[in-house]
Amino acid sequence: MNTSKVIIITGASQGIGAETVKTFLSRGYRVVATARSIQPSTTPDLVTVAGDIGDPDTAQRVIDAAMKHFGRIDTLVNNAGIFIAKPFTAYTAEDYAQVSSVNLNGFFYITQRAVSIMENQGNGHIVSITTTLVEHAIQGVPSVLASLSKGGISAATKSLAIEYAHKGIRANAVSPGIIKSPMHAVETHAALAGLHPLGHMGEMSDIVNAIVYLDNAPFVTGEILHVDGGQSAGH
Template sequence: MQFQNKTVIITGGGTGIGRKAAELFYNEGANVIINGRREEVLKTTATEIDPTEQKVSFVAGDISNPETSKDLVNKAVELFGGVDILVNNTGKFVPTPFTEYTPEDVQSYLDVIVKGTLFTSQAVIPEMKKRGQGAIINTGSMWALQPVEATPSAAYSAAMAGRHAMTKNMAVELAADHIRVNAVAPAVVETPIYNNFLSDEEVPEVLDSFNEFHPLKRNGQPEDVANAILFLASESASWITGTVMPVDGGATARLR
């Protein structure tokens, strides 16, 4: 139970990687608060992970709004006395040709990924300082490092590159407060995000086509990334900060 009595906030925690991370943290003894826009999804996830409703709670709201981050921290303090770990896991991914982005598209990526990371991190830092330490893990992306012709995603990639850059800057600024900041950079992970732009019939076929994209010959699963998140949050990673860890089945090993 390596996270016994630790309190974790996970944004984008209702489905996919965030949900699996919430489940694994809970299994290791942590108190968990998840965030997303859809209250019913969050409620279902929280209850399925913790039927007692004692150690997993949720706050629904738009994470680009600083008030949502404040609500998350206030709930963590009210229920569990503080915050030890933050996982910034919000994301939006809709492949779009470069010339077809609208101002609204670009703003939405900045809201979900950049603002969602900045405001939530700002909100938890004072509580982590009270603890004398903390860990922030950001879910980045291989697309911030390597374009993929089959999935044009310049705005998404730019926002995720911003999350990577924020990771390194925060790590340097917060090191004196014993707050470590790292990121994971997944490649293709089989989560519900693909249902945002593919039909239910298309999802399995398209995802199967990406298995060979990874040298390990398979797409990632939420647990692959969640395990890396837990490692970076743990004492086993106590001398690691400012890194962006590829969790990508070897995909970026091909970078020249």
């Protein structure tokens, strides 16, 4: 029997999600990766599932793929998310629906199904990616929909940690600052760097390393780990 851990990663086709897939494969994990545009896998320890993570059918297909190919789920990384920066009164109903679908539905449906599997196993770990903007709003970076959705996930993380602690299931989150990823054009990097007390943006590896730490920290649960260049501490 293969005893390597099995990890599900959402939003896995690019950016932090793709880096997370690479890192955990290199550490001997078996990986189920999902995103709208993800390509089929030819790697034995990597299964890909294309679909909209906000759709409960996609969530079920991802869970089914993990169980069919690997027989268990040890960790779920809720990485999928979108950020729309607009003044509050400029948000449209379509913006609200899109953010709610990816950030909230995309967390809820797959986490609920993963926790059901983990309950039967007697162990498991949920890691969700939030944003430091939830606690530390920045003038000139309008972010109400991000705070509304990701702030809910931060609160839900603590609630899950307490509800399922006695079942051997941990729940944690990583709260990034602004990270060098395909989301941010290179010409914006200098201005974005100045929003952090450390004076530079984070690297995708900073977030992946935080996920790796949390997945190997059995005494840590209910933690919102800030990887934000000091933003949450103040200016």
